[in-house]
Structure formats: structure tokens, C-alpha cells
Amino acid sequence: MSQSPNNRFCKRCLVEEVSAEHYKHLQSYIAKIDDELKVTDITYQARLDICKGCDHLHEGLCRACGCYVELRGIMKRNRCPYKKWLAVSDQDEQALALSA
Numbered sequence: 001m002s003q004s005p006n007n008r009f010c011k012r013c014l015v016e017e018v019s020a021e022h023y024k025h026l027q028s029y030i031a032k033i034d035d036e037l038k039v040t041d042i043t044y045q046a047r048l049d050i051c052k053g054c055d056h057l058h059e060g061l062c063r064a065c066g067c068y069v070e071l072r073g074i075m076k077r078n079r080c081p082y083k084k085w086l087a088v089s090d091q092d093e094q095a096l097a098l099s100a
């Protein structure tokens with residue numbers, strides 16, 4: 001992965017903030033995942049916000065699990081290795097949508 005424009009590695013940055021080209025590939029991959037397996041936009045954003053406040057995030061990669069958090073966070077069944085965010089069920093997502 002490339003470095004940020006000022007040639008410094010970017011702690012607590014998502015791929016989106018580090019490399020437009022890499023982000024485009026990541027989004028293309030995410031688009032091919034069955035929608036039923038993915039969380040809602042609200043849950044996705046909440047997960048990414050938590051990751052952005054985490055010391056384990058480094059240039060879009062979680063150093064605890066080795067995943068791109070923008071990919072790990074999109075899947076309902078996934079959870080943070082430190083349980084900062086959890087897996088969600090369809091019922092969880094429906095309840096969240098009703099409360100929004």
C-alpha cells in the first residue's frame with residue numbers, strides 16, 4: 001500500500017483516505033458480495049468510526065486481525081477481534097432500522 005501524500009504512514013486512516021486506487025479495488029470487491037451478507041450503511045459507518053478511533057488501525061489494516069477494516073466491517077457475521085464491535089443478526093439490523 002502506498003504512503004500518504006506527505007510520505008508518512010497514516011495511523012487510524014481507512015484505505016479510502018490513503019489510496020484512491022486501492023479503495024476503488026476494495027469497493028469493487030465489496031460490490032460483489034451478496035447484499036444479504038452485508039450490514040446496513042448505519043452499522044457499517046458505526047463500525048468504521050470505531051476502527052478510526054482504534055490504535056490497531058494502520059493504513060486501513062487492522063493490526064489485530066490483518067484485515068482491511070472496510071472489508072471486515074461490511075460483513076454481518078464478522079466482529080472486531082477485541083469485541084469493540086460485534087457480529088449482527090438480521091433481527092439486530094431490523095431493530096436498528098426501526099429505531100432510526
Ligand code: SF4
Nearest residue numbers: 051054056062080084
Ligand atoms: S477491527 Fe477492532 S481492533 Fe481492529 S481496528 Fe477495528 S476496532 Fe480496532
